[in-house]
Amino acid sequence: MAIGLGIIGLGVVGRRTMGQALADPKFRVAAGWDLSADARAQALAEYPDLSVAGDAQGVFGDPEVDLVYIATPPASHRDYALAAFDAGKAIFCEKPLSVDLAQGREMVMRAAESKRPSAVNFVHASSVGGEKIRAAVAEGRLGELRGVDIRLHFARWPREWQAAASNWLSFREQGGYTREVLSHFLYLTERIFGSVKLEGASVAYPPETRLAETHVVARLSCGNLPVTVAASSGGVGLDEIEFTVWGDRLSYRLTDWHVLWESDGGGWQAVASDVADVRAEGFRRQLGQLADMMEGRGHTLADFAVAYAVQETVESILGS
Secondary structure, eight states, X not given: OOEEEEEEOOSHHHHHHHHHHHTOTTEEEEEEEOSOHHHXXXXXXXXXXXXXXXXXXXXXXXXXXXXXXXXXXXXXXHHHHHHHHHTTOEEEEESSSOSSHHHHHHXXXXXXXXXXXXXXXXXXXXXXXXXXXXXXXXXXXXXXXEEEEEEEEESSSSOGGGXXXXXXXXBXXXXXXXXXXXXXXXXXXXXXXXXXXXXXXXXXXXSSTTBOOSEEEEXXXXXXXXEEEEEEEOSSSOOEEXXXXXXSSOEXXXXXXXXXXXXXXXXXXXXXXXXSOHHHHHHHHHHHHHHHHHTTOOOOOBOHHHHHXXXXXXXXXXXX
């Protein structure tokens, strides 16, 4: 039978995942709920057949729900996750796991105690480009590794499509691009090279004391491999998202999340792929991994302990 999905949080991300699940025969959307009446109305306008629960407990208590997807602001993740575990449900949680380290540790502990399937949504757990880089590194095709560089720039934060969530994404308590974007690439770094250690960081904030970071510079390492981060927001121009792995024979670069390039010393060349739409394929693969998790098979999704390690690094950077 198809996996019954219950969605807590019907904002842009929740509705996007709902659309992807509805197109996948391995899943059925059993119920959804959001604290916002506007979000509930928007979800029903886009998906008229959606069963909207009266409250969050209506999703947790629904016998048709096998898996709860938590797509709410991160400060609420702990309460929803614990309620889902109490109801005997599996969990797929948006990143970051939490913004509070004590709560993150509690979530890891409860996940282990519950023995229910649980994972956190990092896009590079199953992305086409991320997997190609991981395989190339494992096979030694890059030669001696020289370093990893992560470069981010956003002309506007939050981005225009995130405007409905600006009431929390704009502020340092829960938001900022370090948690929302950099965390994906810190996860990818750990997945390929092992545990990340923070060596030092500097973070700049705007004069308004509650607003999220505008500039981040960080030095990290994976063993002897140096990892650098340079991120900023503000200023006209195109957004930039780059993840580069430097080798002495071959280097790889991801741009715009999913576009893969390589260089053997000359200019960057696009890496050929038999996948027509690598972004859509990444979403499809992520759902496939989620189905594998639910059916007890091996999968590449980040468990709560892995997500907590990323959370520790992120919060350490922001606390610098």
